[in-house]
Amino acid sequence: MRFYISFVGIGYGHASRCINIARKLIKMGHEVFLSSYGDGLGYVARESPDIPLVIGGEKVAWKMREDGSPDIKGTLARLPLYALRFFGHVKGELENIEAVSPDVVISDSRISTIIAARSLGFPLSVIVNQPRILLDSPLLQKGTTKLMGTAWNLSNSIIMADLPPPYTISRAHVEDLPKSLYDRLEFVGPIVRR
Incomplete structure (x- = not known):
């Protein structure tokens, strides 16, 4: 099988767990392509x-305060730029997924990949560790x-x-997640290298 794995490029957490998944899939004989941006690349x-x-596109990230919490006002001030970049991500993911033509798309918390995969009709699994941001x-x-x-x-699965x-x-x-979302979560534990 051919897998397309796309992940948020902020920091290294999403990247490291997706590399672990990719290595396991490759070891099992599958073909894997990775997509990201920013630090992840x-x-x-x-x-x-x-x-x-x-x-998969230019960096898009919440503006953060010094204490590490999201800076809503700072993020909203950058919204026009982020919107343009996000649409660029969607366009890039559409092109990448179409070119790779995978059997399965895996998105690690990357909404642009979800939109692209769904619009192209590819089976899609999403990986999350924080299904909502605390504000x-x-x-x-x-x-x-x-x-x-x-x-x-x-x-198709979360x-x-x-x-x-x-x-x-x-x-x-x-x-306090909506029941329709909470009931779909498949808890698998941390995704780490063995």
Whole structure:
């Protein structure tokens, strides 16, 4: 089988777990292509130069405060730029997925890949470890949870890279999720190299 694995390029967490998945699939005899942007690209190039990598767009990230929490005002100020970049990601993912023509698309928290795979009709699994972002504003919290939940629910399956309750590490990120989303989470534990 041929797999197209696309992941958020912010930091190395998404990249490292997707490389672990890719290596396991390759070991099982499957063909794998990776897609990312930002930090993820450099990480894959260094750690797995043997795995085909397709570039998935310019960096898009929440603006962060010094304490590591999301800066809503700073993010909203960048919204026009982020919107353009996001549409560029969707376009790039459409082109990449069409060119690779995989049997399965795996998106690690990357909404542009979800949109592209669904619009092209490819089977899709989504990996998440935080199905919602925690925000100070109840209104923004409700809106982003709904938006992200809608995106995750476009997939054929939702893989939760965390322990099942009551041992869930990111417990606050799964509490108060809509039942339609929570019931679809398949808790698989952390995805690490053995």
